[in-house]
Amino acid sequence: MSARKYKERAIEGIFLSFALVSLVALFFIMLFLFQKGLPIFRVIGPLEFLFGKSWYPTYEPPEFGILPLIMGSLFITVGAILVAIPLGVTSAIYLAEIAHPWIREWVKPTIELLAGIPSVIYGFFGLIVLAPWIQDLFNLPTGLTALTASLLLGIMAAPTVISISEDALNSVPASYREASLALGATRWQTTIKVVLPAALSGISTACILGMARAIEETMAVLMVAGGATLIPTSFLQPVRPLTATIIAEMGEAIHGSPHFHALFAIGMVLFFITLGLNLLADFLTHRFKEAGSGTL
Amino acid sequence: MLRNNAWSKVRVTVSIIFLILLGFSPLGLGKGKTIAIRGSTTVLPIAQRLAERYHHLHPEVSISVSGGGSGVGIKALLDGMVDVANASRPMKTKEWKIAEKKGIKPHEQIIAKDGIAVVVHPTNPISELTMTQIKEIYAGRIDNWSHLGGPDHKIVVVSRESASGTYECFYKIVMKKEKVTPAAILQAANAGVLNTVAQTEGAIGYIGLGYISEKVKPLKINGCYPTPDAVRRGIYPISRPLFMYTRGEPKGAVADFINFVLSPEGQRIVQEEGFVPIRPTK
Amino acid sequence: MRELIAFWCVRMAIVIIVAALGIIIWFLGKNGLSILSWEFLTEPPREGMTEGGIFPPLVGTLYLILGTIICALPLGVLAAIYLTEYTRQGKVIRVIRLGINNLAGVPSVVFGLFGLAFFVIYLGFGVSILSGSLTLTFMILPTIIRASEEALLAVPQTFREASLALGATRWQTIYKVVLPQAFPGILTGSILGIGRAAGETAPIIFTAATFYTPHLPRSIFDPVMALPFHLYVLATEGTHLEKTLPIQYGTAIVLLGLVLGINLAAIVWRARLRRKKRW
Numbered sequence: 001m002s003a004r005k006y007k008e009r010a011i012e013g014i015f016l017s018f019a020l021v022s023l024v025a026l027f028f029i030m031l032f033l034f035q036k037g038l039p040i041f042r043v044i045g046p047l048e049f050l051f052g053k054s055w056y057p058t059y060e061p062p063e064f065g066i067l068p069l070i071m072g073s074l075f076i077t078v079g080a081i082l083v084a085i086p087l088g089v090t091s092a093i094y095l096a097e098i099a100h101p102w103i104r105e106w107v108k109p110t111i112e113l114l115a116g117i118p119s120v121i122y123g124f125f126g127l128i129v130l131a132p133w134i135q136d137l138f139n140l141p142t143g144l145t146a147l148t149a150s151l152l153l154g155i156m157a158a159p160t161v162i163s164i165s166e167d168a169l170n171s172v173p174a175s176y177r178e179a180s181l182a183l184g185a186t187r188w189q190t191t192i193k194v195v196l197p198a199a200l201s202g203i204s205t206a207c208i209l210g211m212a213r214a215i216e217e218t219m220a221v222l223m224v225a226g227g228a229t230l231i232p233t234s235f236l237q238p239v240r241p242l243t244a245t246i247i248a249e250m251g252e253a254i255h256g257s258p259h260f261h262a263l264f265a266i267g268m269v270l271f272f273i274t275l276g277l278n279l280l281a282d283f284l285t286h287r288f289k290e291a292g293s294g295t296l
Numbered sequence: 297m298l299r300n301n302a303w304s305k306v307r308v309t310v311s312i313i314f315l316i317l318l319g320f321s322p323l324g325l326g327k328g329k330t331i332a333i334r335g336s337t338t339v340l341p342i343a344q345r346l347a348e349r350y351h352h353l354h355p356e357v358s359i360s361v362s363g364g365g366s367g368v369g370i371k372a373l374l375d376g377m378v379d380v381a382n383a384s385r386p387m388k389t390k391e392w393k394i395a396e397k398k399g400i401k402p403h404e405q406i407i408a409k410d411g412i413a414v415v416v417h418p419t420n421p422i423s424e425l426t427m428t429q430i431k432e433i434y435a436g437r438i439d440n441w442s443h444l445g446g447p448d449h450k451i452v453v454v455s456r457e458s459a460s461g462t463y464e465c466f467y468k469i470v471m472k473k474e475k476v477t478p479a480a481i482l483q484a485a486n487a488g489v490l491n492t493v494a495q496t497e498g499a500i501g502y503i504g505l506g507y508i509s510e511k512v513k514p515l516k517i518n519g520c521y522p523t524p525d526a527v528r529r530g531i532y533p534i535s536r537p538l539f540m541y542t543r544g545e546p547k548g549a550v551a552d553f554i555n556f557v558l559s560p561e562g563q564r565i566v567q568e569e570g571f572v573p574i575r576p577t578k
Numbered sequence: 579m580r581e582l583i584a585f586w587c588v589r590m591a592i593v594i595i596v597a598a599l600g601i602i603i604w605f606l607g608k609n610g611l612s613i614l615s616w617e618f619l620t621e622p623p624r625e626g627m628t629e630g631g632i633f634p635p636l637v638g639t640l641y642l643i644l645g646t647i648i649c650a651l652p653l654g655v656l657a658a659i660y661l662t663e664y665t666r667q668g669k670v671i672r673v674i675r676l677g678i679n680n681l682a683g684v685p686s687v688v689f690g691l692f693g694l695a696f697f698v699i700y701l702g703f704g705v706s707i708l709s710g711s712l713t714l715t716f717m718i719l720p721t722i723i724r725a726s727e728e729a730l731l732a733v734p735q736t737f738r739e740a741s742l743a744l745g746a747t748r749w750q751t752i753y754k755v756v757l758p759q760a761f762p763g764i765l766t767g768s769i770l771g772i773g774r775a776a777g778e779t780a781p782i783i784f785t786a787a788t789f790y791t792p793h794l795p796r797s798i799f800d801p802v803m804a805l806p807f808h809l810y811v812l813a814t815e816g817t818h819l820e821k822t823l824p825i826q827y828g829t830a831i832v833l834l835g836l837v838l839g840i841n842l843a844a845i846v847w848r849a850r851l852r853r854k855k856r857w
Contacts, residue, residue, distance in 0.1 A: 004747060011749045015660035016670075021653055022723065023677035025716045029684060032695040058464075059475060068478070090591035098588060107592060109845045114599045116770070116841040117834065118777025120806040124813050124830050125602050132495070141452040141496045142481055155598045162595070188581040216685030218780040219806075223814060227457075227482040238481050243687045243780075248457055248484050250691075250784055252365035255375075255699065267691040271684065278683035282676070344790045345626045351792040360791035360801055362705070363811075377704065484814055509820075569626065 033271055037264035040064065049265065055229045055240075057249065057259040064262045066269070068231045072239035073215055075146045075232050076153060076225060080214040083154020085207050088161025092206075095162070096169035097191050115159035123223030126152045131224055140236055144226035147235040152224055153214045161210040168202020169195060205281045212277040216270065218243040242266050329549040330358040335369020335382030337485060338410060338462055338504055339538050343382055345565045350556050357549050366464070373541055374398055379550050381541040384410065385464060403542045407557050409572040411505040411535040412466055413522035415490075415512040417497050422446045424516040427533060430470055433500060436477030441498065454492050454501035455480040462486065465536050466502050502534075506570020524572045538571065603834070610831030613824045619832070622792045627812065628821040632829055637794055638707075638802030639776060639836070642786060645711025645798070646718065646775045651768055653715070654722030658764075661723070662730040663752050682720035686780040689717045693785035705801045710786020717781055718771040725767020729760040762851050769844035777837040779806040805833040 040049065044064050052065015091111075095104055126148060134151075135143030172195050180190040196203075226238020227248065246263050253259040333343050340363045347359045364372075369381035370391050387395075387402060395402050414430055416422060422444060425433075432438040433451055442448040455476050456463035467473060483489045486507040493501040494511035501512075505522055508514050514522050518533055526532035546554045556562050563573035617631055624630030657678075665671050693713030703709040733756050741751040788801035789811060795802050809829045812822045 008747050008749055012660075012664055015656055015664060018653055018656035019660035019674050021657060022681045022719055023674055025719065026677050026681050026684070028696060029681075029688065029692045029716075032692055032700070033688070036691075036695045054478065056475060060473070087591050087594060090588045091595055094588045094592045098585065099592075107596065109842075109849075110596055110599060112770075112845060113838055113841055114595065116773050116777070116837055117599075117602065118779070118806055118837055120777070120779045120810050121602070121606070121830055121834055124809060124826065125605065127813060129605060135495065141450070141498065142492055143495075144481070144492075155595075158595055186581060188584055212683060216683075216687070218685070218687040219810065223810070227484070228478065228480060229482065230478040240482070243685060246687050246691065247780055247783060250694070251363060252368055252457065254367045254371045264691055264695070267688050271688050274683050274685055274688075275680055278680055282679060340789060341626055347790060348622075348624065348626070348792055355793070358791075358793060358796060358800070360788045362788045362790075362801070488814055 030271070033264055033268045036261060037266075037268040038261075040258060040261040040265045043258045043261075049262075050269070053231060055245070057253070057262060062258060064258070066242070066245075066262075066266060068229045069240055069242045069245050069266065070269075071231050072146070072225070073241040073243070075235065075239055076149045076221060076241050077211060077214045079146060079150025079235060080153035080157055081207070081211055083151060084157040084161050084210050084214070087154065088158045088206065088210060089165050089203060091158070091162045092165035092169055092203075093191060093196070096166050097187070097195065111159045111162055114155075115163075119156065119217060119219040120223075122152055122156055123220040126220060126224035138236055142226060142238060144224055144238050145236050146225065146232055146239045149221045149225040149239070149241075150235065152220050153217055156217060156220065157210040157213040160213045161206045164206035164209060165199070165203045168199040168206065171202065172198045201284050205284045208277050208281045208284070212274050212281070215277070216243065216274055218247055222247050242270050246270075329356065330360075331380060331549055331553050332360050332362075332378040333380040333382060334362045334364050334372050334378045335380075336366040336384040336538070337363045338384040339382035339407075339540075341506070342408065342538075342566055342569050342571060345569060346553075346557055346562055349561070349565060350553055353556070354549075354552070357553075359553075370402075370541060373402065373543060374400060376543075379542065380553070383539040383541060384462065384536060386537075386539065387541065401544050403545050405540045405542070405546075405554055405558075406537045406574055407540050408538045408563075408566045408574060409527050409535060410465075410538050411522045411524075411527040411532050411572070412462060412469075412502050413505055413508050413514040414500065414502050414517060414534070415493050415508065415514050416500050417493060418511070418513045419497060420446065420513060422515070423513070424519070426518060427470060430500075430517070431472065431474065434471060434476050434480070435474055436479060449498040452496050452499040453477060453480040454489050454496075454499055455482055456486075456489065456502075457482055457484050462502070462504060466534070469534050469536075470502075504570070505572070508570070524567075527572045537574075603838075606827065606831050606834055609824075610827035613828040614831065618828055623790070623825075627790070627825065629825075632805065632808065632825070632832060634791060634794065635803035635805045635808040635829070636832065638787075639805045639833075641707050641795065641802060642710050642714060642782065642804060643772060643776050645707055646714040647768075647772060649711060649715040650718055650722050650771070650775075654719055654768065654771075655726045655764055657719075658723045658726030658730055659752060659757075662727050663748070663756065678720045678723055681716070682724075684717075686717060686778055689713055690781040690784055692716070693781060698785055704799060705784070705786060705788065706799045707786055707795060707802055708798045710782045710802075710804075713781045713785045714775040714778065717778065718775050721771035721774065722768045725771065726760070726764045729763025729767060730756060732763060733759045762847070766844045766848040766851065769840055769847075773837050773840035773844070776840060777806055777833060779804075779810055783807060783810075805829060805836070809833060 049064055049066060051067050052063060053067050054063045054065050055068055056063040095107060130152060131143030131148050134145060134148045176194050176198055177190055180194040221241050222244035225241060225244055227240045228238040229240050232239045246266055250263050253263055343361050347361045351359055366383035366385050369383060370387055372378045373381035374395055429444060434453060439451050440448060441451055481492060483492060486503045489501040489503050490507050490512060493499040520526050520532050522532055527535045540554060542550055558575050560577050563575045564577040566573045567577055619631055619636060620633050621631035622633050693709055697703045697709035697712050698705055737755050738751055741755045782804055786802060787804050787807035791803055809826060812826045
């Protein structure tokens with residue numbers, strides 16, 4: 001009997017160790033980002049790094065100010081959010097409150113497919129179709145702008161917003177709707193005045209995760225954002241977000257050089273931004289229990 | 297529902313999937329003759345064509361070509377990660393010192409010459425600039441074509457990623473190590489510069505000689521067009537040699553490959569890719 | 579009246595979303611389908627990548643998928659078993675969950691950096707299939723864990739109770755009762771994760787991908803060409819951007835077909851399972 005018990009214990013232990021892999025992975029990611037990223041602060045102070053206005057990593061002497069890159073990411077993300085949130089939340093309302101079940105059954109997998117398109121394909125599409133179109137539309141010197149990247153990212157982030165918002169709307173108890181309708185409110189009034197407020201925290205979670213999705217996107221923005229390291233003042237300028245900088249330059253940065261460490265330090269910044277957003281989303285979900293678990 | 301064959305079904309499925317996947321898998325760990333090439337993106341298209349042809353002649357040799365830039369290639373060579381480093385600049389003193397410390401004597405081989413053409417949109421009436429004018433444009437001090445006798449049109453400066461070899465060459469020869477204006481549109485590759493300039497009225501950019509096409513207009517610099525002949529004779533000002541470095545005198549498959557590069561057939565590929573051969577072609 | 583307009587606005591949003599998918603597929607299909615042929619899929623690139631096919635990158639991507647499945651599936655499923663079958667409450671589980679959620683949130687480019695620093699440089703695997711697969715494994719691990727958890731939780735509690743009441747141990751219950759029932763669900767969910775891995779570029783650029791190699795890899799320590807990276811370099815770095823345009827479209831449509839095919843298969847299979855299993 002006790003041998004059997006030991007065996008059970010052992011098996012449980014094995015499972016536990018596998019469950020811990022994610023945690024260990026997260027720890028290792030941090031460890032190696034730090035190990036490769038922190039040495040840059042021997043060359044430049046952290047504040048100078050974050051708020052320095054020029055990014056000239058290969059000049060002599062090099063300059064490693066990432067403010068233009070942070071602003072680039074910020075511009076694109078704000079633009080993407082302005083596209084993704086209205087589009088995503090209204091779509092979620094449609095799916096959860098209005099659509100016929102059979103439409104829902106077809107549209108939901110479609111959205112899942114949209115979320116599954118590789119980002120390099122979005123980038124290719126943006127490069128070949130969207131950028132020339134934007135260039136003509138606004139008569140610009142180049143179609144590779146923050147606006148182009150924002151539009152593309154907006155579509156890319158929308159599925160995240162939709163799926164989590166829809167979960168939130170679905171988890172609003174039916175009794176709320178019934179009560180509202182019984183009081184003589186129309187379906188639209190019920191949706192706007194009752195259901196939406198009740199699902200608000202879930203929808204905020206959706207928006208935050210949509211934002212995280214936009215910030216972390218790499219290939220598409222690398223291909224369409226243009227890449228100028230000037231602090232942007234308009235959406236019609238080319239910009240250089242954090243993620244694109246890492247990909248564009250890591251291939252050409254020599255291992256162990258300050259440039260190499262600076263790129264890892266950018267990775268650290270990205271890691272903490274997304275970690276912060278995820279923790280915030282997590283907090284919102286747990287604080288107000290009505291949100292479901294979005295898996296997209 | 298809970299029949300015992302539930303698991304056996306799963307097991308069969310899993311085994312089948314696994315076997316199929318295993319059939320695909322590269323389990324062989326044996327290392328045959330290999331040539332790993334990495335480095336300058338300028339040399340990349342030449343190296344790719346050369347590797348393609350070489351593989352055709354010697355299918356038993358495993359060959360792979362990656363970009364990354366001259367510095368990355370040389371670092372990888374010194375670390376023993378690759379066999380051939382492509383470079384669009386000679387090795388720096390610092391790099392020679394590292395090599396010495398590691399007990400490596402890199403062998404330098406010039407394989408071709410490259411000129412950097414300054415190009416503008418085909419509708420631009422300007423056809424000649426001096427080195428100083430180009431420098432002033434890229435530094436951001438001249439920002440309208442009217443200052444140069446052209447139409448009243450804003451100059452759109454297109455430059456390369458600051459880690460590229462082409463950029464480094466331009467930075468040294470034209471900019472004399474002065475910064476390019478941050479307003480410049482940065483492109484990761486020659487082709488990106490070409491397309492941006494081709495689509496943008498008022499744009500100026502610089503590209504390797506091999507990338508010149510009818511979509512853009514190359515400029516005379518100090519009175520000389522960027523032609524292969526002018527580069528070979530050394531009268532076109534913005535030009536440079538292209539290198540392949542090996543660890544020590546090349547041996548075995550690597551030596552064979554370098555010889556192929558310098559052979560008439562190899563040099564013809566160099567020429568076809570738009571660069572200037574240094575040996576006779578077939 | 580106002581309500582009607584509002585409802586139509588809401589409908590418009592969903593139309594835009596669905597149209598976006600339609601336009602992308604239509605556009606790539608229109609330009610890319612004509613280049614597809616058996617030769618395109620089975621020949622290496624020729625003439626400086628302006629002709630020939632995409633065999634090496636296609637096979638490279640399949641290898642990366644294979645490597646990722648082999649590593650990620652067991653890891654993910656075993657972790658999910660612990661989370662659903664052994665503990666439901668407590669600090670350990672909350673910490674583990676926090677880890678999984680945040681791992682899911684790590685940007686793909688950061689996975690690429692991690693793979694470069696850890697597998698390529700520190701462990702010395704070099705730029706190789708191995709490094710790339712392991713990097714992708716960590717990236718899709720959270721997806722697989724969540725999918726497996728969902729599938730395990732869908733197995734009714736009464737099944738477990740019945741088994742335990744018959745004197746089976748917890749492990750026997752899991753192995754003989756729960757897992758077989760949950761297995762199809764685990765697979766479909768995991769396939770969605772694999773689809774994501776197949777299309778990712780950022781994590782493999784520095785860990786697995788090479789610009790050109792005419793032959794298939796001979797060991798797991800070889801670098802490979804991969805479809806997403808191939809499309810990226812052709813679209814942005816190629817010498818002959820115009821001449822390779824058909825190949826770019828072809829690569830895009832094959833990649834899209836591969837990824838959407840994987841996803842669609844999982845979605846359809848999942849829908850069938852849901853219809854079939856009503857306990």
